[in-house]
Amino acid sequence: MTRLVLVVEKASDWSVYYPSADVVTAMDYLREPVGVDDERTHVINLCRSYKYLGTGYYVSLLAEARGHRVMPSVRTVNDLRRRALYGLEIEDLSAKLTHFLPAGGRDTTDFGILVYFGQTAHPALQDLARQVFEMFPCPLLRIEFERDRVWQISAIKPVGLHSLDDAQEDAFAEELDRFSKKLWRKPKARKQFRYDIAMLVDPHEAMPPSNKKAQKLFIAAGKELGIEVDPIGKNDYQRLAEYDGLFIRETTASDNHTYRFAHRAEKEGMVVMDDPTSILRCTNKIFLNDLMVSRKLAVPRTEILYRDDAKGLKELAGKLGYPLVLKIPDGSFSRGVVKVEDEAALNKATAELFQHSALLLAQEFVYTEFDWRIGVLNNEPLYACKYFMSRGHWQIYNHGAKGASKTGESETLPIDKAPTDVVKLALKATQAVGNGLYGVDIKRVGDKPVVIEVNDNPSIDAGVEDEHLGEELYGRIMQEFLRRMELKRAGATD
Incomplete structure (x- = not known):
């Protein structure tokens, strides 16, 4: 159950509004904690001032000490004093x-x-x-x-x-009513859950990271552990304070709402997958390539192209040969990836792609029958898949196919059946990024595995990645959320 508490500096500040048992004075709140141990409490701090070491400041400070979700947080109070922001x-x-x-x-x-x-x-x-x-x-x-x-x-x-x-009081009352209904749901006649996780999804996304059946399996796995997994959408940004964790099952990008959700959730002290740092590191292929190279991890031969650098473009073929592959830094699901066969095709493709990015990634073309995808959770291997190229195409996803995007077949194996050198390389790659949930794409070039990509938001579809582990795959991910949320509640750090 969730309790909403409105804290006012003086009882007279609330006199023009309807009386409510949810309203307490700041001194009452400071003197005696509200709620009980198994009750989630959210506090809206409506004190007259949040001056440092003043009454309003202490309301937010002690709310956080008591494990209450409070608005504004102490961090927000401090940020509001910094004009540079x-x-x-x-x-x-x-x-x-x-x-x-x-x-x-x-x-x-x-x-x-x-x-x-x-x-x-x-x-x-x-x-x-x-x-x-x-x-x-x-x-x-x-x-x-x-x-x-x-x-x-x-x-x-x-x-x-x-x-x-008077007019402003009316406007405030209207927005408080709307906000509190949106933020804190009415209690449900259901099992008491220990924790709540928001699962960010887009029901209209053509190629989501998890299909609808997989989303239901995540919800079921959470219930087994006493966790309510609640699907939310991009319009539910203000509901984040309701939850203990955020699980992003929508394709991420550093310039859209998925990053804002991750960043806000992290600031709220929630457990987050994908965390904002992982999103930033994984969604830009140029950054990721430099990160892998700096860790001395094998990657395909790669060159960075700069807009208006005609000399670099002319020298590219001598360095990589034809065919070669051009990539927009923030493309996903093989979008923004172009294979070019000669100089004319290179000039045409770069002219188009440079309209979207000042820098491009150029890599040697390496054809393989399939890519390895190693799923990694908290620096431990989780699953191993072979993603085969789309029929008659050089990529797994063929966006040029008529009708819906066509994808290749897949095969999921136990981790111990995947090549040891592939799994080891995947773990080294994710250690450079973080300790979240990742999917590492690896090709074998000759007898050597090379990192193609580290995905912060890997596909977990029912019938594909769970082919070997089944429901256990979803349970392991929810178990990791539970472990981290319990550490947060205990005041420990991961």
Whole structure:
């Protein structure tokens, strides 16, 4: 069961709202802990100020000490004092604010808006309000702007309930009601779970990391361990504080919501797979190649191409020969990967790909009947698969096939049946990245295995990767979540 607690500095701060048993004064909260040991408690700190060592500061500090989820966290309180963090990269901020101002306010040089749980009364600035709230999760914020030559954010300040006028009180009440319903679900008539994990999925994704049956098997495996695995989507960002862990089963990228979810979850102290560091390291092939080379791990012969470097492009064939493979650094599932047979094809392909990235990866072409995929969890081998090339194609995924994307066959083996040198190389590759859940793609070039890629978000599909272990595969992953969540609860570090 989850309990919601609203902490106010003075009882009079809540006098204009409906009385509620969920509302306590700061002194009552500080003097006597609320909730019981097996009850998950979430605190919204509505004190008048979060000044360092003040009452509001101590509410957030002791909430964290008691294992309560609190908004704002002490980290957010401290970040709000650091003006350097206000340099948010808000696209077209000047244009947005100029458009927002009424015609008579063109000479304005400063103004501000209120933000209630990431919402504002000004639709034109809603995206801005959301971005600020995601960076500084705080119930009530005032964003102040100033204009010299261009508009910029001059301050982001917490706001107390006592300072609101009638209209603002109504707006706050409406957003609090909406936010709390979205964030904390009503209790269910169900088994009491020890932990809750949010599983981020996209039901409309064409090629998700886990198919629907696999997602159900993760949910079932969690229940066996006393963990509720709850599928959520990209619109559930503000629900993250409800959970103890985040399991991303949606294709990750460093520039979309999957990274924001991972980063926010990590800041909240949750157990996260894929963690944001792994996403950053694995989703850029240029970074990953340099990482492998720096660890002296075998990779295909590789060159980095730079936009507007005609000399480097001309010398490429002499270094790698034809055919060769070009890759966009952040492509996934074989997207943004092009095989070129000659100079004309190289020039055409690079002209296209350089529109998407200033740097490209060029690698020697190595054809193999299949790629090895070694699944690794917490630096231990988990499963071994052979992914065969799509029929009549040089890749596992043939996105040029008519209709849906065509994929090759697969074969899953016990770890001890996979080549020892392949498994060892996979473990060395993941040790360079982190201790999460990874899939390492390896080709054998002659008699030597080479790392093609380390995936932070490996495919785990029912009927493919679980062909050997079956339900045990899902159980092992949930067991690792449980181990890490228990360490967190005990105050230990992994």
